[in-house]
Amino acid sequence: MAPAPGASPAPHDDALDRRILREQADSLLGTSMAASVGAFITALGFWGIFYYQTRQPAVLVWAALLHVTQAVRFEGNRRYLKTPKAQRDPEGAARWYCKALTFNALAWGAAPWFFFPTNNLPLMSLMMLILLGMSSGGVASLAPYRPALFRFIVPVLAGLAAALLWQRDAIHIFLAVCTLAYLYVNLKFGLQQNRLLTEALRARYEKEDLAQRLAEQVRMVERASLEKTRFFASASHDLRQPLHSLGLFGSAIAARLAGTPDEPLARNMMHCVDALEASFSSMLDVSKLDAGVVDVKPEPVALAGVFKRLQASLGRQAEAQGLALRFKPGSKWVLADAALLERMLGNLVHNALKFTQQGGVAVVARTRGAQVSVEVWDSGRGIEAREVPRIFDEFYQVGNLERDRSKGLGMGLAIVRRIAGLLNVPVQVQSRPARGTVFKLLLPRADLQASAPPPQAGMSRARAPWAMGSLRVLVVDDEETVRTSTAAALRLYGLQVDVADGLQQARDIAARLGDGLAALITDFRLRNEEDGIEVATQLRALLGRDVPVLLVTGDTAPERVRQARQSGLRVLYKPVRVQDLVDALGEQVAAGKITGKITGKGAEEEVAGLTPVAGEEGAGVRSL
Template sequence: MNIGWDIRTRVLIVALVPTIVLGILLTTSLTFSRLSDQEDAMRMQGQALARQLGSAAEFGLISDNREQLQRLATSALTSSDLQGVSIFDRKGGLLAVAGMQAHSTNMLTGDSSIQMLSNQMLRISEPVRATSPVKSTGKQKMQASNALLGQIVVLVSQEQLEQLKWRQVATALGTLIIVLCGSVILSFYMSATVSKPIWRIAQAMTDIGRGKLDTRVPVEGRGSLRNLAEGINEMAARLAVVRDDMAQRIDAATSQLRERTEDAERANLAKSRFLAAASHDLRQPMHALGLFIADLARKQHSAESRLLIDRIAASAEAMENLLDSLLDISKLDAGVVTANPRPFALAPLFERIETDYGPSARERGLRLRVRPTQLWVHSDPLLFERILMNLVSNALRYTLKGTVFVVARKRGDHVLIEVLDSGVGIPQEEQAAIFQEFVQLANPARDRSKGLGLGLAIVRRLADLLYHPITLRSEPGRGSIFGVMLPRAPEENQQTQPVLLDTEQEFVGKIVAVIDDDTLAQESLVGLLRAWGCFVVAADGPDKLMLSLAEVEVEPDILVSDYRLPGHRNGLDVIAELRHRFGPGLPALLLSGDTGPETLRSATDQGIPLLHKPVRPAKLRAALAHLLGRQGTPEA
């Protein structure tokens, strides 16, 4: 049992308990010994008195002189303790009595006896024997020496003995109390002399532990406590020196780190500006190249020319994939991508996975098995679809033969969606690295057909954004199992959304206004739109566009504008001006080579859809079809 006694209490207990126990034991022992001695002395005194009376009564008993015996008994009562004297003959007959009368004892034994009566009286009987042969006066008969003549019985009061006992007990208790008081005073004094220095040392250690290194312990006494106090003071002084030295080092390191951080921030800002400018300047020609290739592919060509166009398109697509992946990474790192989780069914997503990736799997001699499911989950459907597509694409890319499975399993209140492949597998020590950018374990030659090494990096960032744990189990040569854990949602009634037809016939006769200050980008976009059957009015600025529209006397059905334009106005300002001129319902699409988060936030705040260059023709066609399809609806 742990009792929270302080050191002073413990010192007092150690000092007092043995003293109290020893004092009680000694006082009790001495008192009882003293009382026993006094009781024995009283008995011996009464017995001696009885013997003296017996010697004096010897002649009276021989001569049967009762008068003499009576005087002898009466004279014996002068003692304060003696309460009665009785003299009996050898037959037990009472010859003389003084004071309280006592009965004779058994005369046959002729022995002395001491008996305690109920009235606190001590009864002492003593036989009287002849000390020498004598003649009896009556019949002149000779009596032998030591013959029994009679018996003396005295009654001794123990009242004085009882009073003496109580005085002895009171004296013993008083002595014990005095000794205990002295012990307590001495213990408190000794406790103070021992516990106070220790308490000061403990308090000083507490203050030092809280950082008060200027605390010092008074050096008192001698011996161990003095050495301990001096040691603590020396320790505190050294700690203060070390703390001051450490504070100076920390200040110097902090200052140096601040300078390096500022240098790194300046370098990072310069790098960001350079990358933003380089990205914009690179995306502009890539955007034009993609549109030119799409326009060129629509025309009739020979087989050799068609093969060359396909190879050019594949190279351009690889570059566009790289730029799109880098854009996705930068968006996720910049925090401009926000999740909009809601309940949705997995069945349509699994059907799209099988439809989109089934043909490519069969072309590679692989089998894609998507197990049907009726489960519902809670997540952002668009972002999660990107996660699952990247995992399936990665599995197909690194599987040389066999099967890729996509399954969904219940796990309590969650759903575990796994992508299993029979590919090359991933060593344990490399599994954490594959989620980094541009890491491809089985592609040291950087073969573009095996991807760019950004798919799993995007998966990790999207999973962190959605708070979906990613699991990986893999062994080299035995394939891999990637898993994503999502919250399970209750099934809801699905409402079929109207599908917008994405055909080029929708654009025939549509008037499209185009603003782009880059000549190649403008020409490629105008050529592609005209190939789709649109009537296009293009210019490099809003003023020229207004003049061109006035010349042909038409109003645009939709406006496509670049974000960065000459002068102080950008694409959002131009869209606002043209909506003020042609009505607030004018559909508008913003194109930009800027991948910074500011551009995306500005467009999102104003409700303008933004496509980053290079824009694939299919994506551009879908965006235009969506905007034109909303025209005239209540939402527009």
Template sequence: MTFRLSPAATLPHPDGGLEFALDRRRARVRSTQLERLLMRSRQQLIVAFALAAVLWVGDWLLTRRPEAVWWGLLVHGAQAVQWAVARAFHRRGRAALVESATWLNRYQTSLFLSSLAWGMSALMVVQHEPSLLIVTVWVLALLGMAGIGAHVVSAVQPAIYLWVVPLLLPLVLLMLQRGGPVQVSVAVLVIGFGSMAIFFATSMHRLLKTALQTKLDNDALVRALRQQVVLVERADREKSRFLASASHDLRQPMHALGLFAGALDKHLNGTALQPTVKNMMRAIDALEQSFSAMLDISKLDAGVIEANLQSFPIRDLFRVLHMHCSGQAEELGLSLRFKPGGKIVTSDPQLLQRVLSNLIHNAIRYTREGGVVVVVRSRGGQDSIEVWDTGIGIPEDELPRVFDEFYQVTNPGRDRSRGLGMGLAIVKRLVLLMGHSLEVHSRPGHGTVFRILLKPTEMAEMDSVVLGADTVPSPIDEDRTVLLIDDEESIRTGMRELLQTWGYQVLTAGNIQEACTEVRRHAGVIDLVISDLRLANKEDGIGAIERVREAYGAPLPALLMTGDTSPEQVKRAHESGHRVLFKPVRTRDLHTVLRGIP
């Protein structure tokens, strides 16, 4: 089997494509016109049938002459042909629109026959009428049918002439043949009325055609827009899959490197090579911070982070922020002041701390002299937490973009030492998640202020919030056994060496079958299962944990580790109920989590 792609096969000729589009447009216009004509033909035929019956029956009852009866049979026969065409069209349904030209010709033929039958009334009935009153009734009936019918068939321009001309022309010829002043005046009146009917029907036709073409153009634009939306969504999904796969593949060796560095730091403690290892770990930490920023975005997009709103004194949060941020400000010779103003706010203390920490670090980064002030005040009936700086400021045209991912105002060269530009993107998502509003105002050369607007707290009492201190965990003294499941040999080796330095006994497996074998082979107690989420051969870490628990016969504590940051996988990992760490994992974070598992 051969498959070939070539420009000739994929790109149609421009002229051919344009001609095809015009033919398609004409066909759609014709189909819509036909549909409009035949959908309204039933009502027209019912009215015309009733009027014709009244005319010929009334004439026969008054004069007892057979000409009116013969005309009635003629006009009703023509109407029956019209009805048959309309009924056949309705029975075919949408399939008839494929042959719109054929059906339009059929309808126009039946319309001409019906119009001609009405016009023959002048020669078959009116010509033999001695009563001026009866002639006047017939003339008015014909004029009325001409005007109403022209309006009904105005969707197709030829149909206007096919209806009006055969209907009125015999009457005009009859009046002119008689030659009297009254008859000539009637002929002129009929000609004028027919011309006006054609003029107004033609004007209506142009309006309908313009509206129809506009509707078709809008429909085409909507279809094109929907197609583009589908293509954009598909491209976005493909991009997400690519980024998720690339992130996972990059995190795996990064995670292994961190594990080896942690183990090496433990072995070289106190030696001359320890400073080199420290520098290597700082570089690894920088990479981990970059990965963590992207992971935060994925978690927020996946909806796995929920805000826990509560009321608390803002001064407690400011104390923690001062402890974390004052060192950086002091190194740069900047002042950092906090003014809580005795305020009690309602927010998520952990997420708000993350938001303010990002804003403060961002302000310090772009401030060369002066300092940063964080203040809480009442503003427009709301509590406003404001971060002021005396930095370089942001140009007005750049303000709408400062919350975009990977965007930095003064870093077009993407200097990695100045961060990724993800901090404000995370701030925006977290603020909206907590239901707050965010404002930014800046003057280039004078500084910037970020405002977080919160609803005022109305609670008289509040629950106390204890913020955990950033302390180094104590070493693990217990001798515990861990089963590690990961399809990467380098990660299994690095994790085993690191965990052994912490006093763990480590069992390793590359897939579910090996993990179950290790469980059956191990005679002692297994305290914990650590598994990668994505294993080889489409195996799954969540399923691996369940299989290990079945083989062990007890609900073992479990920890999931993954480098997959797609929103779907992030949400799925959190919904599994297991503890989750995202690669690359800092040894300090891993140590803290392991100490917290009973």
């Protein structure tokens, strides 16, 4: 397809050109059906008037010639349009159409030569009017396809102009010149229309191709995101398993080495294990928030109680760093989830302390109309303006390109952002380099009397006393190291432990122990597509009672977290410290039923299902 005159050459794209040609052929042959009917009626009236006026046989000869060309063109159009789109040959159809159009145009252009009304001005005017009108009408229907314009307009008007010139008098020569001028104007207009239509088609298809490519890119990104989620979930599970065993073995070793010269080695090893556990717990918190399993329970909360607990948990850190830590809650109450609010503020304060070298941190509450602005001020080094939009991203840490582990993992503010989204709490950040930073949480104000007793935050609970020595526990895990380490750690507390690697072995042991089985500790994901939920269900059915169950898992994928939450079982996420495992087991046995709570890495968490602030790197001003 030839480029339009004056248009800059576009990059060659055969596929795009074929799509444009197909559209042009469909439009050209589609409009030709109606045009053919109109041309037939016009031709019938045209030669009928001339034959009635002149009685020349040449009129009938011309009429027969014209109607044959019209019939051939009409039949060809009909066949093409009846052919399914997928089977059409637009390029071949366009070539055929131009040939048929040329014969039809030559027939119209030959009319003045067959029966030119030399001495009849009305008939000559009628002939010129019909031929000029046919040319103008053809421009609109033929504009989609450039070659068709030349194949029709030029033969018709050139034939008329030549017949007028053949008369060789001034009037006819003038009319011939006017006809040629009319030919030029019509071609110019038709070519302009063709260029606009072609450019519109090209732009349309280019946009469609771009939209398809963008959609494919979106699908690729979504697939990559799913693959990344699956990869991290699998990697997290595979890493948590040995880390869980390492922590339990380390606890057993530390207990055996207590009071010996090698005790410091065991203590240092446990410090390393605790650091790894804190990192994994941060990622687990994000998985829980993304999975939507954290319940939000807004209620009136006294900031004095929240601030007091933060002072108790973070005061030692501030004192050890020689920093001042001030809390000024006033008598203000807010409407929020107490546990989630405490976690947000704890992350902010913890990292503010970590990245403040001198001065201190102040946490204040100010009334702002129907809201309370809870603000965390520090005198640290501040944040550059260009860094502020990124500080809530996962693993992003300002000024820690070397990934110094002592500066945290980079998940604290990511957790703050997610909790703020759950609570629908706007978070504002203002910072000046070398002067400090302030984070502001805008919370709805709750109008309560200052003397009203503060609601329980639900962040702590008493540990139920229980007798350990007489309890028999069944541990089900498909990994031998996990079974061995768990049994070794629990036996330090006087528990009698049996181990099983799957459902069948667990059923055999449970059937043998009967009422002697006091509790079940099972991994979530087992071999052969078995899972801990199924194990708990079948053992309870076998024993005919609700055996206390702890579901221990290293899966952090959002769908796995939701599935564990919906099971109604008590859930602990690997790595679990032996003390937390024993405490949770004791509470289950003492309660005599399944509490349905989700527990992470400490006895302090209950309402939010998140790890305690002290065990997490936090989310300070410069460490995310």
